[in-house]
Structure formats: C-alpha cells, structure tokens
Amino acid sequence: MKVFEESKIGTIPVKNRIIRSATHDGMVGPDGAPTEELIRKYVGLAKNEVGCIITGYAGVSTEGMSNYPGMLKIHEDSLIPAYEKLVSAVHEAGAPIVLQIAHCGRQTSSKKIGEQKVAPSNVLHTFYPDPAKVMDDVLIYAMINDFVDAAVRAEKAGFDAVQLHGGHGYILHDFLSEHGNRRNDSFGGNLKNRTKVVELIIQGIKEKTSLPVWIKISAEDNRKNGMRIDSTIEILKRLEAAGLDAVEVSCGTVADGMNTMRSKLMPMAPVFKYREPVASFPEPLKKVFLPVANLVNPLFKQPTPLENFNVPNAEKIKSALNIPVIVVGGIHKLSDMEDIISSGKADYVSMCRPFICEPNLVKKLHDGTQTEAKCIMCNYCGLVIEKEPTRCLYGRMR
Numbered sequence: 239m240k241v242f243e244e245s246k247i248g249t250i251p252v253k254n255r256i257i258r259s260a261t262h263d264g265m266v267g268p269d270g271a272p273t274e275e276l277i278r279k280y281v282g283l284a285k286n287e288v289g290c291i292i293t294g295y296a297g298v299s300t301e302g303m304s305n306y307p308g309m310l311k312i313h314e315d316s317l318i319p320a321y322e323k324l325v326s327a328v329h330e331a332g333a334p335i336v337l338q339i340a341h342c343g344r345q346t347s348s349k350k351i352g353e354q355k356v357a358p359s360n361v362l363h364t365f366y367p368d369p370a371k372v373m374d375d376v377l378i379y380a381m382i383n384d385f386v387d388a389a390v391r392a393e394k395a396g397f398d399a400v401q402l403h404g405g406h407g408y409i410l411h412d413f414l415s416e417h418g419n420r421r422n423d424s425f426g427g428n429l430k431n432r433t434k435v436v437e438l439i440i441q442g443i444k445e446k447t448s449l450p451v452w453i454k455i456s457a458e459d460n461r462k463n464g465m466r467i468d469s470t471i472e473i474l475k476r477l478e479a480a481g482l483d484a485v486e487v488s489c490g491t492v493a494d495g496m497n498t499m500r501s502k503l504m505p506m507a508p509v510f511k512y513r514e515p516v517a518s519f520p521e522p523l524k525k526v527f528l529p530v531a532n533l534v535n536p537l538f539k540q541p542t543p544l545e546n547f548n549v550p551n552a553e554k555i556k557s558a559l560n561i562p563v564i565v566v567g568g569i570h571k572l573s574d575m576e577d578i579i580s581s582g583k584a585d586y587v588s589m590c591r592p593f594i595c596e597p598n599l600v601k602k603l604h605d606g607t608q609t610e611a612k613c614i615m616c617n618y619c620g621l622v623i624e625k626e627p628t629r630c631l632y633g634r635m636r
C-alpha cells in the first residue's frame with residue numbers, strides 16, 4: 239500500500255505517509271519546556287511507527303501564549319536544552335519531529351496571559367471578548383522576529399522542520415483573513431498585503447536557518463469575509479514562492495465551534511466539567527442543567543461531513559502547488575487514507591484525535607490488527623485541554 243511506502247517530505251525521510259498532527263498535550267514544566275511525560279508520549283508514537291510527529295503549538299512570545307494551561311514555549315534560548323533532549327529521544331526512536339510555532343493573537347485571554355493580547359485588528363472574538371491591542375509596525379516586525387528567532391532555536395535543538403500555525407483563528411490566520419485583518423496599511427486590504435507577514439516570516443527563517451518551513455492553514459472557515467478556498471490557493475502560491483516547503487490543510491476557527499474537530503453531538507458532559515463559565519457552576523445546579531442540555535443537544539446542528547472533510551480542499555490545493563500537501567480532519571479509516579494518497583488528493587494524511595485514543599494506531603494499521611481507528615470523534619478530549627493534560631475521556635464521564 240502507498241500509505242506505508244517510504245518517502246521524503248521535501249528533504250525529510252519518513253517511513254510512511256501517516257503524520258501525527260499538532261496536538262496540545264498540556265505536558266510542560268513551569269517554564270514551558272517539554273516534560274519527561276511528553277518525551278515518553280512522543281517516543282511511544284515514534285516506536286509505534288508514526289511517520290512524523292508535529293508537536294503541539296509552541297508560543298513564540300509571552301503575549302502570544304494560550305490561555306490553556308500547559309502550552310509549550312520556545313520564546314527563550316534557555317529552553318533549547320530541553321528540546322534537544324526531546325528531539326534526540328524521538329530521533330532515536332525512529333521518527334522525524336517538526337516543531338509547530340504559534341502566536342495566539344486575539345484568541346486568548348489577556349487576564350490569563352498577564353498582559354494585553356495583540357491582533358492585526360480589534361475584532362471581537364466570541365469566546366475571548368476582551369479587547370486586543372491593534373498592532374503597529376513596531377509590534378508586527380517584533381512578532382515576525384519572534385517567529386524567526388523561534389525557528390533558530392528549533393534548529394539548534396535539532397528539529398527537522400518548523401510548522402507555522404496559520405490556521406484555526408490564531409494570529410497568522412487573522413493576518414491572512416479579511417475577517418480578522420481590517421487594516422488599510424501595507425499589512426492589510428488586498429490579498430498581497432494580507433499575506434506579507436507570513437511571507438516575511440518564511441523569508442526570515444530561510445535567511446537564518448536551513449530548516450524546511452511548513453504551514454498549517456485553514457483553507458476555509460465560517461467567518462464573514464473569512465478564509466475561502468480560492469483565496470487560500472492564491473495565498474499559498476505566494477507563500478510557495480517565498481520558500482514554503484509543505485502545507486497541512488485544515489479548516490475553521492475556534493469561533494466556528496465544532497468545525498475543526500467535528501462530532502455528531504456537542505460533548506455536553508465535558509462542557510459542564512471543563513468549559514467556563516458552566517464548569518464553575520455549583521454541582522447541584524449542574525445536576526439540574528446537564529440533563530436538560532443533553533435533552534436539547536440533538537437540536538444543535540453540527541458541521542458535516544464528519545469524515546475526510548478537508549480532502550476536497552486539499553485536492554484543489556495540491557493541483558495548484560508543487561510542494562507536498564498534508565491533509566487532516568476526520569481521517570480514521572485505512573481505506574480512506576489509501577484512496578487519498580493513491581488517487582493524488584494529498585501526499586500525506588495527518589491525525590490528532592485518533593492518536594490520543596490509540597498511540598499505537600499506525601502499528602496496528604500496518605500489521606493488519608485494525609483497519610480503522612477506535613476513536614469515535616466524541617470530542618471529549620477537545621474540552622479536557624482547557625484545564626488538564628490531553629487524554630481520551632470516552633467512557634470515563636458516564
């Protein structure tokens with residue numbers, strides 16, 4: 239099967255075409271460095287034959303941090319030794335590893351991060367309504383340098399590549415999108431100007447390192463004047479010309495709700511345990527409202543389809559670009575993976591939730607023990623990250 243053929247993502251050798259997509263694990267020390275627990279988790283994935291590991295997002299600056307606990311950080315040189323240890327362990331276990339670098343922009347809480355958040359424009363966020371400081375040129379170029387410096391640290395630590403988080407409503411997504419970017423200067427307005435920040439980051443990384451640069455991008459979202467596939471393709475053409483080496487195709491923003499991580503029903507039990515403000519309700523109140531929420535839950539329309547939902551956009555992107563295309567989103571069946579790759583819809587597939595449920599999934603697919611993931615896409619894991627390290631909760635919240 240083509241899924242299990244050895245290949246290269248640019249210059250990076252991989253043993254198969256199944257990638258562990260970036261996942262917030264919540265396993266860091268007080269300084270934001272990876273813990274021994276996280277190293278063991280990544281080594282386990284590598285030993286169980288995953289083709290490549292993309293880390294959870296690592297913050298490039300203090301004002302770019304997530305309000306979720308346990309976000310990786312890569313904003314200081316003092317963190318390099320901890321990442322060297324992580325990379326060395328994963329390489330020894332047989333897999334390449336890519337550091338995802340990110341800035342949360344307005345998609346965080348100023349109170350939680352301890353300073354005012356920043357954004358290209360002060361657009362109200364549904365779930366993070368506190369105002370963001372609109373970035374001037376000084377702040378924009380400082381952010382560009384933060385991304386470049388993070389990549390320099392990644393190279394010193396031995397990572398095989400860096401991936402820019404350009405999707406899901408974070409700051410690079412906002413710069414690329416007309417919804418998040420309402421500027422009328424050289425960083426906003428037309429597509430060329432909206433793409434400028436990411437182009438400068440890629441060019442800066444290429445000038446200061448020899449690392450391949452990937453991007454995760456939301457090809458489309460549900461925001462008014464947001465990302466649409468035709469403009470996304472034009473953006474990616476410009477980024478490819480700037481030196482982009484690979485793209486991972488995703489969709490949506492946090493404000494879109496369950497669009498990026500889809501499920502048949504809203505995961506009400508973990509909502510009441512982990513999502514504020516209801517998580518802080520008195521227990522007697524929760525006992526009253528949770529059954530009511532479960533009763534009306536089927537009335538809430540959820541995005542469809544549940545499986546392979548980014549594949550059509552990945553196929554369009556692949557036909558327009560010359561760099562490797564990775565697709566993520568509801569990919570669970572080996573037959574689907576084989577079809578995606580053998581038919582040329584994408585070059586690689588990536589998964590997040592199935593690996594939370596089954597770290598040894600690739601090995602089981604390869605040896606024929608299973609033909610699909612056991613993950614049922616309940617999305618309980620997508621809520622636990624708001625307060626605790628990521629883990630599969632299905633069957634534990636009855």
